Amino acid sequence: xxxxxxxxxxxxxxxxxxxxxxxxxxxxxxxxxxxxxxxxxxxxxxxxxxxxxxxxxxxxxxxxxxxxxxxxxxxxxxxxxxxxxxxxxxxxxxxxxxxxxxxxxxxxxxxxxxxxxxxxxxxxxxxxxxxxxxxxxxxxxxxxxxxxxxxxxxxxxxxxxxxxxxxxxxxxxxxxxxxxxxxxxxxxxxxxxxxxxxxxxxxxxxxxxxxxxxxxxxxxxxxxxxxxxxxxxxxxxxxxxxxxxxxxxxxxxxxxxxxxxxxxxxxxxxxxxxxxxxxxxxxxxxxxxxxxxxxxxxxxxxxxxxxxxxxxxxxxxxxxxxxxxxxxxxxxxxxxx
Amino acid sequence: xxxxxxxxxxxxxxxxxxxxxxxxxxxxxxxxxxxxxxxxxxxxxxxxxxxxxxxxxxxxxxxxxxxxxxxxxxxxxxxxxxxxxxxxxxxxxxxxxxxxxxxxxxxxxxxxxxxxxxxxxxxxxxxxxxxxxxxxxxxxxxxxxxxxxxxxxxxxxxxxxxxxxxxxxxxxxxxxxxxxxxxxxxxxxxxxxxxxxxxxxxxxxxxxxxxxxxxxxxxxxxxxxxxxxxxxxxxxxxxxxxxxxxxxxxxxxxxxxxxxxxxxxxxxxxxxxxxxxxxxxxxxxxxxxxxxxxxxxxxxxxxxxxxxxxxxxxxxxxxxxxxxxxxxxxxxxxxxxxxxxxxxxxxxxxxxxxxxxxx
Numbered sequence: 001x002x003x004x005x006x007x008x009x010x011x012x013x014x015x016x017x018x019x020x021x022x023x024x025x026x027x028x029x030x031x032x033x034x035x036x037x038x039x040x041x042x043x044x045x046x047x048x049x050x051x052x053x054x055x056x057x058x059x060x061x062x063x064x065x066x067x068x069x070x071x072x073x074x075x076x077x078x079x080x081x082x083x084x085x086x087x088x089x090x091x092x093x094x095x096x097x098x099x100x101x102x103x104x105x106x107x108x109x110x111x112x113x114x115x116x117x118x119x120x121x122x123x124x125x126x127x128x129x130x131x132x133x134x135x136x137x138x139x140x141x142x143x144x145x146x147x148x149x150x151x152x153x154x155x156x157x158x159x160x161x162x163x164x165x166x167x168x169x170x171x172x173x174x175x176x177x178x179x180x181x182x183x184x185x186x187x188x189x190x191x192x193x194x195x196x197x198x199x200x201x202x203x204x205x206x207x208x209x210x211x212x213x214x215x216x217x218x219x220x221x222x223x224x225x226x227x228x229x230x231x232x233x234x235x236x237x238x239x240x241x242x243x244x245x246x247x248x249x250x251x252x253x254x255x256x257x258x259x260x261x262x263x264x265x266x267x268x269x270x271x272x273x274x275x276x277x278x279x280x281x282x283x284x285x286x287x288x289x290x291x292x293x294x295x296x297x298x299x300x301x302x303x304x305x306x307x308x309x310x311x312x313x314x315x316x317x318x319x320x321x322x323x324x325x326x327x328x329x330x331x332x333x334x335x336x337x
Numbered sequence: 338x339x340x341x342x343x344x345x346x347x348x349x350x351x352x353x354x355x356x357x358x359x360x361x362x363x364x365x366x367x368x369x370x371x372x373x374x375x376x377x378x379x380x381x382x383x384x385x386x387x388x389x390x391x392x393x394x395x396x397x398x399x400x401x402x403x404x405x406x407x408x409x410x411x412x413x414x415x416x417x418x419x420x421x422x423x424x425x426x427x428x429x430x431x432x433x434x435x436x437x438x439x440x441x442x443x444x445x446x447x448x449x450x451x452x453x454x455x456x457x458x459x460x461x462x463x464x465x466x467x468x469x470x471x472x473x474x475x476x477x478x479x480x481x482x483x484x485x486x487x488x489x490x491x492x493x494x495x496x497x498x499x500x501x502x503x504x505x506x507x508x509x510x511x512x513x514x515x516x517x518x519x520x521x522x523x524x525x526x527x528x529x530x531x532x533x534x535x536x537x538x539x540x541x542x543x544x545x546x547x548x549x550x551x552x553x554x555x556x557x558x559x560x561x562x563x564x565x566x567x568x569x570x571x572x573x574x575x576x577x578x579x580x581x582x583x584x585x586x587x588x589x590x591x592x593x594x595x596x597x598x599x600x601x602x603x604x605x606x607x608x609x610x611x612x613x614x615x616x617x618x619x620x621x622x623x624x625x626x627x628x629x630x631x632x633x634x635x636x637x638x639x640x641x642x643x644x645x646x647x648x649x650x651x652x653x654x655x656x657x658x659x660x661x662x663x664x665x666x667x668x669x670x671x672x673x674x675x676x677x678x679x680x681x682x683x684x685x686x687x688x689x690x691x692x693x694x695x696x
Contacts (some may be wrong), residue, residue, distance in 0.1 A: 322461055
């Protein structure tokens with residue numbers, strides 16, 4: 001599932017792109033007096049955006065897992081994150097230590113996966129993609145209603161002891177250093193660890209191999225005796241646990257509330273940028289979207305009235321798609337009559 | 338026994354190609370329209386008209402629009418809310434800038450404007466397909482709502498950011514917008530307007546254009562090979578679909594709510610209309626009406642039942658349970674009848690034609 005990507009072009013292209021945009025902005029700043037630009041500030045915004053992007057990646061990752069294994073566009077990923085975070089908060093309010101609450105919540109997500117496979121996916125096998133997509137919107141509504149009914153709909157505080165003080169880095173290069181939010185930094189590390197763990201799981205375990213086989217070709221996998229139904233449960237469970245991690249990190253940052261379910265929408269441009277079927281795509285796409293929208297909002301936003309991050313990511317992805325319809329790392333689309 | 342076409346011979350092509358070839362269907366439709374046009378305005382009370390029938394008609398039009406695009410042409414769109422906002426704000430700007438323009442013309446022009454926007458956002462559909470396209474249409478959704486929310490020009494610089502429909506008459510003496518408008522006039526106007534547009538849509542999908550859309554939907558490459566131009570087919574589907582959706586948006590703002598802000602056209606609106614066509618039936622004009630009726634009635638029904646069962650229940654719980662039942666019903670529907678209510682109606686008619694004989 002984790003395909004090796006050509007590293008060298010990226011190592012060249014990314015610094016060139018970053019420097020290029022910076023130089024472009026510097027050029028504008030010379031032309032337009034109201035355009036504020038400083039390299040230190042630029043990097044600060046860029047890093048904040050990248051860290052934000054890691055969180056988008058986490059949500060996108062859950063999408064990709066499910067899409068690869070079952071071609072289902074899982075709209076409920078965001079509400080799974082909300083539901084998981086709500087359960088986590090609920091268990092912690094009962095006085096449990098957070099790792100224990102985490103394990104129980106993970107168990108809950110596995111249970112959710114089993115129920116979804118039994119009740120929703122199994123009867124809908126072989127239906128059109130759009131029908132399955134609508135079914136996941138149904139799941140979205142159910143999980144939202146259920147989670148909030150069970151645990152209440154107030155904004156909740158989720159604190160598992162991640163430090164929140166901002167820190168300064170690279171003081172030697174830029175005047176005053178670059179301000180980095182420590183919470184985001186820890187979140188990014190967690191995301192990295194999760195991705196590494198998933199990579200090991202897919203690459204080196206028996207189940208992981210079966211998952212990759214199913215992702216490649218359902219029917220071939222079935223014919224060599226891989227139980228498709230079990231695989232689906234596992235995939236949804238893994239996606240649920242990814243959602244739990246994403247939910248904890250987002251919830252810890254902004255409080256656990258209904259709007260958490262809507263972060264899924266932010267993950268969609270990430271998906272089309274990276275390709276629906278590629279895990280590295282989800283990660284790199286998340287980073288590009290996160291950094292891109294932050295930089296655009298801070299430096300360009302006030303020229304058009306601000307709040308452009310609502311749609312900037314979509315437009316970026318849209319323009320990108322016109323040139324490369326399968327996304328950055330998506331499988332090449334081959335069509336036959 | 339009554340519903341049988343035996344003995345009804347068609348002697349010319351016009352009769353053979355009629356929308357309702359069976360006499361009983363025509364009688365049924367006539368009676369139905371008569372009831373809708375005469376009996377309901379006389380009998381229905383204000384509550385029924387303004388909370389159920391008027392939104393039902395507005396949503397039916399939006400659902401027809403989306404069905405043309407998604408059901409007939411196969412291009413999944415999640416931008417319905419954005420296009421409805423387009424229609425609403427275009428109509429508002431037109432109605433306030435040209436006070437003498439007839440209101441029906443305003444609605445049609447707003448629809449035309451939205452069609453232009455639809456073409457613009459339909460251009461990516463030539464390159465991308467399926468869910469990629471669905472996500473791309475989300476760009477339209479977020480961008481359009483942002484535009485109408487951000488620039489005060491669209492609301493004539495009103496500080497609240499809300500547009501209120503100016504009072505307009507459809508024929509002298511009968512207001513359909515503004516505070517003097519009575520629900521009955523609104524309803525009758527909407528009924529006639531939507532019925533005409535539905536007829537237009539029905540004929541479009543039966544004609545050359547509709548056939549080319551369906552060919553694209555079923556397999557675009559094959560369609561291209563047999564000589565259908567994807568550019569024309571896809572962009573015309575986007576344009577006409579947006580035209581209908583834009584008019585629906587204008588009607589929503591002017592006739593149903595009377596005043597509206599851009600945030601009323603968020604993504605939930607898009608999903609709501611998408612549910613209507615899925616539950617009603619993809620690729621069916623009748624299905625658009627059935628789906629709209631279902632989605633409009635369901636929350637009202639659930640709400641009232643729950644309050645009837647336990648009046649002390651809190652509104653938060655009601656809305657959560659409503660969410661859950663709504664989701665569960667959608668899944669149930671998809672499992673039981675993925676082709677929607679229109680398909681059920683068709684099955685019922687076929688059964689009825691043979692009844693009481695099993696074969």
